[in-house]
Amino acid sequence: MLKPKLISQVLQQATTGGVKATILLNPEGSLLAFAAQSDRDARVYAAIASNIWTIYSKHCKPEVGPLSTLMLECEEGKVAISMVSTMILCLVARDDVELGILKAKSEALTRHLVEPLSRVAGY
Amino acid sequence: TQDMAEELVVHFEKLLTRVDGLLSAVVTDRDGVVLLKANAPNVTTPFTESTLGCTFALASDQASKLGLKKNKSIVSIYGSYQLVQFNHGSLITTFVAKSEANTGLLLELGTELESVTQVIATALHERHSGTLS
Secondary structure, rough: OOOOOHHHHHHHHOOOOOOOEEEEEEOOOOOEEEEOOOOOHHHHHHHHHHHHHHHOOOOOOOOOOOEEEEEEOOOOOEEEEEEEEOOEEEEEOOOOOOOHHHHHHHHHHHHHHHHHHHHHOOO | HHHHHHHHHHHHHHHHHOOOOOHHHHHHHHOOOOOEEEEEOOOOOOOOOOHHHHHHHHHHHHOOOOOOEOOOOOOOOOOOOEEEEEEEOOOOEEEEEOOOOOHHHHHHHHHHHHHHHHHHHHHHHHHOOOOOO
16 A cells, blocks of 8 residues: 655655645545645645646546646746646646746656556556 | 737747647637637648637646646647647647657747747737727
């Protein structure tokens, strides 16, 4: 089974260099693990990230392919959302963090988490 | 006004040649009504233009509640395509491109186009407020 504390420690490794929060959630918006400044922030990010993921998933058709990544740019921050096995990974960063580095961190975490999360996906 | 509309379409069609893999550029309002669109020659994309605008409007409103102030743009990458969409005031600009197209270039292009879409938004606003009638 998954070790939640260990997952939080893995997510914590991405919260450097302007990344404010790293969150793992299920597609319904419930938190699995997070590294963030506060519980409340993590819950808000998770709920909105899952909503936005669901909205864009509606474009998925066989000829379009599956949704793999969302990158959002706001006036005071940037967000990267991606799929890891059946879960959603969300990174929230300050505005001075480049989208490229946010995407790279997201991909690195995905590579690290996909195998253990795939093993529990069937439960 | 007709000449200006045609000029804008030609301008957008030229833009499509600037980035490899850029297939379509669409400007819609927040209800999904298409104001302007340009497609690369002999290309159809599997997206409905009006749906693209509505999707972005919904998602952008949600994103603006993250506590990061107003949402400016959203990039969505699928298996075969990517969408790069911008909030340009009351209008939404959408680029549809192949998934391997350069996302950074598309983001730059959108920033460049903001002044053009501003012209359209201003003209629409003036028409609605009766200044041109």
